[in-house]
Amino acid sequence: MTRSIGEGLDQALEQAQTRPIPKSAGAQMRFLVRQMKSTRAVAQMLRVSQRTVERYVKDQIKRPRADLAARMEREVTKRWQPKVKERAKKAAGTSQGLVVDVRAQLGYDAPAGTSDEARMRHLTVALPPHQAARLFDAQGQGANDAALQKITADALKEVYFQQRGTRAASLEEVRMLNLEHIEFGL
Numbered sequence: 001m002t003r004s005i006g007e008g009l010d011q012a013l014e015q016a017q018t019r020p021i022p023k024s025a026g027a028q029m030r031f032l033v034r035q036m037k038s039t040r041a042v043a044q045m046l047r048v049s050q051r052t053v054e055r056y057v058k059d060q061i062k063r064p065r066a067d068l069a070a071r072m073e074r075e076v077t078k079r080w081q082p083k084v085k086e087r088a089k090k091a092a093g094t095s096q097g098l099v100v101d102v103r104a105q106l107g108y109d110a111p112a113g114t115s116d117e118a119r120m121r122h123l124t125v126a127l128p129p130h131q132a133a134r135l136f137d138a139q140g141q142g143a144n145d146a147a148l149q150k151i152t153a154d155a156l157k158e159v160y161f162q163q164r165g166t167r168a169a170s171l172e173e174v175r176m177l178n179l180e181h182i183e184f185g186l
Contacts, residue, residue, distance in 0.1 A: 003179055005148035009139055012098065012184035014077065016088035021076050025064045028076045029056035035079050046071050088186055093133030099126050099185040100152065105177040108161060118177055123160055131155035149176050 022028045032042045033053065043050040048068065055061045064072060092098050100123075107118025127135075134151050143151075157174035 003181065004145050005152055005182055006139055006145055008182045008184045009135060012186055013085040013088055016084055016186055017081050018084055019081065021073070021080050025062060025069065025072065026056050026059040028072045029053060031076055032072070033057055045075060089136045092129065092186055093136055094129055096186065097127050097129045098132040098135070099124065101183045103181040104179040106156065106174060107177065108157070108174045118175060123156065125156060125159050127155045127159060131158065149179065152176065
């Protein structure tokens with residue numbers, strides 16, 4: 001269950017991968033060393049000694065501690081198949097769009113006399129390509145989760161609340177509060 005929009009976008013890109021990440025600790029460590037070009041850089045990133053990294057590379061150590069195994073897997077997954085992930089981002093931003101499944105408290109600003117109370121909603125909506133591109137661009141520029149949440153709320157306003165301009169034209173802003181769950185699909 002994802003509560004962060006950035007994590008949800010990363011998980012969607014992982015679905016596009018064509019091969020699984022390396023399974024053994026030695027293979028994962030060798031991949032990281034190839035990516036970062038030195039054992040010292042990998043050691044600093046994983047918060048272990050340089051000698052420990054060298055031992056994993058040579059398969060002298062085969063089973064990492066649970067916390068180190070999780071860090072290694074997270075870093076390998078982040079760097080695995082970057083061209084495939086980039087292609088998936090481009091396709092989502094130009095032609096395919098994204099599907100978002102969200103459970104959150106959603107409310108909106110509207111003229112007086114309308115029901116703008118925020119209430120818990122569970123929505124599964126297909127976002128258009130330009131909204132997907134906005135999300136990936138903001139994530140790529142290092143936007144925090146609040147900014148990504150705002151972009152997602154704007155996309156939901158356009159697609160769900162205003163039904164792409166066919167209703168609720170006076171709707172000003174949609175607010176996403178108490179995000180419980182969010183998932184993206186390509």
